[in-house]
Amino acid sequence: MATLLIHAIEQGLAFGIAALGVFLTYRILKFPDLTVDGSFVTGAAIASLLLVNHGIDPFTVLVIAFLAGALAGVITGLLNTKLGITNLLAGVLTMIMLWSINLRIMGKPNLSLLRVDTATKIVEELWAPLGTFPVLVFIALLTLLIKVLLDAFLRTELGFALRATGDSEPMITAHGVNTNTMKVLGLALSNGLVALSGALVAQYSGFADVGMGIGMIVTGLAAVIIGGSLIRSTRVGWMTASVLVGSLIYRIAITLALRYGHVVGFQASDLKLITSLLVILALVVPRIRERRARKVSAC
Amino acid sequence: MLTLERVTKAFHSGSDRVVAVEDINLVLDTGQLLTIIGSNGAGKSTILNLIAGSFPPTSGRILLAGRDITPVPAHNRAQRIGRIVQDPLAGTAPTMTVAENLALALKRGRRSLRPALTRRLRSEFRDQLERLDVGLENRLDCAVSLLSGGERQALTVLMATFVPPEVLLLDEHTAALDPHNATMITDLTCQFVERLGLTTLMVTHNMEQAINVGDRLIMMHKGQVIHDMSGEEKRRATVPELVKLFARHRVADDALLLKSPA
Numbered sequence: 335m336a337t338l339l340i341h342a343i344e345q346g347l348a349f350g351i352a353a354l355g356v357f358l359t360y361r362i363l364k365f366p367d368l369t370v371d372g373s374f375v376t377g378a379a380i381a382s383l384l385l386v387n388h389g390i391d392p393f394t395v396l397v398i399a400f401l402a403g404a405l406a407g408v409i410t411g412l413l414n415t416k417l418g419i420t421n422l423l424a425g426v427l428t429m430i431m432l433w434s435i436n437l438r439i440m441g442k443p444n445l446s447l448l449r450v451d452t453a454t455k456i457v458e459e460l461w462a463p464l465g466t467f468p469v470l471v472f473i474a475l476l477t478l479l480i481k482v483l484l485d486a487f488l489r490t491e492l493g494f495a496l497r498a499t500g501d502s503e504p505m506i507t508a509h510g511v512n513t514n515t516m517k518v519l520g521l522a523l524s525n526g527l528v529a530l531s532g533a534l535v536a537q538y539s540g541f542a543d544v545g546m547g548i549g550m551i552v553t554g555l556a557a558v559i560i561g562g563s564l565i566r567s568t569r570v571g572w573m574t575a576s577v578l579v580g581s582l583i584y585r586i587a588i589t590l591a592l593r594y595g596h597v598v599g600f601q602a603s604d605l606k607l608i609t610s611l612l613v614i615l616a617l618v619v620p621r622i623r624e625r626r627a628r629k630v631s632a633c
Numbered sequence: 634m635l636t637l638e639r640v641t642k643a644f645h646s647g648s649d650r651v652v653a654v655e656d657i658n659l660v661l662d663t664g665q666l667l668t669i670i671g672s673n674g675a676g677k678s679t680i681l682n683l684i685a686g687s688f689p690p691t692s693g694r695i696l697l698a699g700r701d702i703t704p705v706p707a708h709n710r711a712q713r714i715g716r717i718v719q720d721p722l723a724g725t726a727p728t729m730t731v732a733e734n735l736a737l738a739l740k741r742g743r744r745s746l747r748p749a750l751t752r753r754l755r756s757e758f759r760d761q762l763e764r765l766d767v768g769l770e771n772r773l774d775c776a777v778s779l780l781s782g783g784e785r786q787a788l789t790v791l792m793a794t795f796v797p798p799e800v801l802l803l804d805e806h807t808a809a810l811d812p813h814n815a816t817m818i819t820d821l822t823c824q825f826v827e828r829l830g831l832t833t834l835m836v837t838h839n840m841e842q843a844i845n846v847g848d849r850l851i852m853m854h855k856g857q858v859i860h861d862m863s864g865e866e867k868r869r870a871t872v873p874e875l876v877k878l879f880a881r882h883r884v885a886d887d888a889l890l891l892k893s894p895a
Contacts, residue, residue: 487746489748489749489750490744490745490746490747490748490749491736491740491744491745491746491747491748491749492744492745492746493749494729494733494736494737494744494749495737495744497726497728497729497733498726498729498737501726501727501728501729502722502723502724502725502726502727504718504723505723505724505725505726506726506737507707507708507711508685508711508715508716508724508793509711509737509738509740509741509792510708510709510711510712510740510741510742510743511708511711511742511744512706512708513708568728568729568730568776
């Protein structure tokens, strides 16, 4: 049970990086971006390819995965802003294109990382004498580092402009900001984070699979929405913290459901159905609650 | 100086073609406050949209300080042109705080990777907010969505003039407010415009406001300027007079309509 929980926390944090990406588009930019289903795999695919065939350092690989994901985000952004394709469709189109591209990168639907030194393996060997849960500590530190960097960015002038773009386009245009540039930038950052998460998850689980990104957007939304309903704040630091908390809770819930769900007749294959129902519930409940008590909190 | 040279704006084409502004010439001196009145669909807001660059004119040129800005996109014009619209929700970022909104207004144009809010800025914001006299100086960390319409519009006025623009566009910016707040925002706007000597265009539905505010008034009808008054004429103008002027043009229109061959 304890190991099960540790694994759930590790996964919650690793997927939490992707959830931060989803947070950036869904919450900050108000751009529901479906690219993530593809860019998550792109990160995993590139990381695996570079590790298996080119022997590149597993930590550098994370950075390269980020850049590849960012490129995918730029494509969705340009489809939307330059070609005028609606945000949902632009994301779907890139996601489908990435399916083929990811297969090209990997050369086959599945790449095993069992024989190469992944970041988590290296950490386990290096840090084993230092602590009890080296992999957990490593993933937690990496996730926190990314959270802190993201917070810092969102507090810069550029970060403010990005947030205002999602809030009120006419307003920020009137203050001299090109909202199209902001959208492309936001999508690039978001998908960069998602791909980095994919690269980390692939190294952690020891393989990359072309289908591992299916439903990524819903998983990310689940984290964003669960976290957002628990921690309500307009402060950047609390908002990103809530996403990570949401991701942890989601992962633990899923782990428990997979472990004990058979008691009530659940199968592992029901996971995506349950996740989506969970997101629907999380989206609807606050609205009902709002309708019941239309009270504006004093400030 | 702001110049509109034979500016025409038509929407759609073919049989759906609607001419919102037709062949308008307008020269606005630096520091002048111009009020614009007119019936619905007269082209008042279209003029402001054209100056702001929300859409390009069908023909004609717009010059600012002698430079042709017609091809310049809206976000680049915003470096020189400030704007406040009717909807208090549109002028601010609602999920961001009062201080964060003010920080956004500190710059027109390019943004850097420097922290947007510092302690020094916060105290400066507090001083500036005190001038508004609506109590916002104690609510720096309050999300703007929690402010009232009047408070939000007051904040918008401060934001639009934080970095004084060369031209300020006011598009019925008091129309969505209750009379008390509308007066407060009008006074506030005049105070800022006067102190900073801003070249301003103010579209309004309120004829009394159009007469009392500013030093020049134009009346628009069907995409054209039908009357342009300033100086002594404007100082002496009254609402009934303006109504009469309006009526004359409307009657002329109706007469034309009746005369036209069926």
